[in-house]
Amino acid sequence: MPNWSSRRAFLASGLALPVAASANQTRLAGPPPESMVYGTLGKTGLKVSRLGFGGNVASDPSVLAAAFDAGINFFDTARIYNNGNSERMLGAVFAGKRKDVVLATKTTAKTKDQALLDLDASLKAFGTDYIDIWHLHGRNAPADVADGLFEAQRTAKQQGKIRFAGVSMHFTMKDMIPYLMKLGQTDIILCAYNFSMPPDMEMENTIAAARQAGIGIVAMKTMAGGFARIQLGDRLYTDNPKALTDKLKHPGAMVSAMKWAFRNKNVDNAIVGITDRDQLGENVAAVAQPFTDGDRQLLAAQMDFIRPLYCRMCGACAGACPRGLPVADMLRILSYADGYGQFSMARDRFLELPEPVRQVRCSDCADCAVHCPNGVRVPDRLRKAQAWLS
Ligand code: SF4
Ligand code: SF4
CATH class of the missing domain: 3.20.20.100 (NADP-dependent oxidoreductase domain)
Known part of the structure; x- marks a missing residue:
């Protein structure tokens, strides 16, 4: 100890x-x-x-x-x-x-x-x-x-x-x-x-x-x-x-x-x-x-305030996006921008994601296959990440 x-x-x-x-x-x-x-x-x-x-x-x-x-x-x-x-x-x-x-x-x-x-x-x-x-x-x-x-x-x-x-x-x-x-x-x-x-x-x-x-x-x-x-x-x-x-x-x-x-x-x-x-x-x-x-x-x-925003990093949604998005990673990267206020760091990390991942747009999906048990609004958050950082 x-x-x-x-x-x-x-x-x-x-x-x-x-x-x-x-x-x-x-x-x-x-x-x-x-x-x-x-x-x-x-x-x-x-x-x-x-x-x-x-x-x-x-x-x-x-x-x-x-x-x-x-x-x-x-x-x-x-x-x-x-x-x-x-x-x-x-x-x-x-x-x-x-x-x-x-x-x-x-x-x-x-x-x-x-x-x-x-x-x-x-x-x-x-x-x-x-x-x-x-x-x-x-x-x-x-x-x-x-x-x-x-x-x-x-x-x-x-x-x-x-x-x-x-x-x-x-x-x-x-x-x-x-x-x-x-x-x-x-x-x-x-x-x-x-x-x-x-x-x-x-x-x-x-x-x-x-x-x-x-x-x-x-x-x-x-x-x-x-x-x-x-x-x-x-x-x-x-x-x-x-x-x-x-x-x-x-x-x-x-x-x-x-x-x-x-x-x-x-x-x-x-x-x-x-x-x-x-x-x-x-x-x-x-x-x-x-x-x-x-x-x-x-x-x-x-x-209560961060429930819909912040990924608890539990890993439960790993592999759940049929289009291959690393959901938790992307949510973490977005929080650098809209949580910590570090936009350029968030963009640098986003640009390190593989090209096919960066090309995906959540707005193209009618329904999101990722359901976060902790209440994170995954598609909303990812749409924001894609709009701000891609
Ligand atoms: S299930 Fe929710 S809290 Fe857990 S890693 Fe995925 S988005 Fe984050
Ligand atoms: S909306 Fe959901 S299922 Fe569609 S690409 Fe985004 S995370 Fe994947």
């Missing part, structure tokens, strides 16, 4: 902390670091802040630096984020502080050779000679983790290019996590985990079993689509003020969502995409706060 400690206890233990905490460093404006808590990531021995920084939406280097000053020492990105610029930005911000941060990145490669090429490109972009955690990116089924990919991770470890091997996934964690545990190749699992997930997804038990086996658990998608994050003036909503008003009804829901994830002691770290200092302050504050009845009520209201 993780042993969470405050910054003060961490300092007393003599373990490394972000160097910005030291007296000879200049702090950038940001939330104070005192509220950060730290623990050990599975059995890796890596000492990490419980809040991690998700690099997928970050574009302001000063926010990364402020996060570091606030005590965050875990930074996650991927080779494909922002065409490699996310890795490049992290490398630039933390040049000279390499040992004070834990860097995680990911590859979408399908073969060993391609994965190792990706890894070299990542090392170059970061400007480092090792990566702490190297994930196989978005592997939701056993077929997504060919033997050669684990071999690439073993080779990279032997060469000293990575310290730990990870796998990230968005769906079907109930099946995928036990599969990875059985194979015994994986040090860290990065998985979707949030308050919207129905009990039959068995996330609590699945995560607990993996953590018990010594695998480090990093949660993502904790904001369940981030639909309360749409800000006044967001260009996507300027033509729809009612939708904007509705979305702003639950301003505290995102903090409650973080607290919900942190209430689970088997979650070693939760990464959150942070774009500005207000979000940074909210998230840092949430780390040490208890999950309360008030949070529960807020999330219940948020749940």
Whole structure:
């Protein structure tokens, strides 16, 4: 079981902390670091802040630096984020502080050779000679983790290019996590985990079993689509003020969502995409706060709001579209645009879908064959994705 400690206890233990905490460093404006808590990531021995920084939406280097000053020492990105610029930005911000941060990145490669090429490109972009955690990116089924990919991770470890091997996934964690545990190749699992997930997804038990086996658990998608994050003036909503008003009804829901994830002691770290200092302050504050009845009520209201919009990633509709649409993937991509307000990232991900998938139009179907047991209005949402992103 993780042993969470405050910054003060961490300092007393003599373990490394972000160097910005030291007296000879200049702090950038940001939330104070005192509220950060730290623990050990599975059995890796890596000492990490419980809040991690998700690099997928970050574009302001000063926010990364402020996060570091606030005590965050875990930074996650991927080779494909922002065409490699996310890795490049992290490398630039933390040049000279390499040992004070834990860097995680990911590859979408399908073969060993391609994965190792990706890894070299990542090392170059970061400007480092090792990566702490190297994930196989978005592997939701056993077929997504060919033997050669684990071999690439073993080779990279032997060469000293990575310290730990990870796998990230968005769906079907109930099946995928036990599969990875059985194979015994994986040090860290990065998985979707949030308050919207129905009990039959068995996330609590699945995560607990993996953590018990010594695998480090990093949660993502904790904001369940981030639909309360749409800000006044967001260009996507300027033509729809009612939708904007509705979305702003639950301003505290995102903090409650973080607290919900942190209430689970088997979650070693939760990464959150942070774009500005207000979000940074909210998230840092949430780390040490208890999950309360008030949070529960807020999330219940948020749940009602997002029910038709947000895919819970349960995997129940896999293969249900006769025209071959990867429904859950497409819904996730749409939420980057209309939940998190990251249009260009959504479009980049959409354009990575196979050409035949991008050509399908849900408006051509008289009836939709996909029936979501969780209430997502699948054809409406996919029509929107196709209109906005194709
Ligand atoms: S659309 Fe519905 S059924 Fe399909 S993965 Fe999402 S929540 Fe599950
Ligand atoms: S409307 Fe439904 S069945 Fe038709 S293409 Fe879209 S998801 Fe598939």
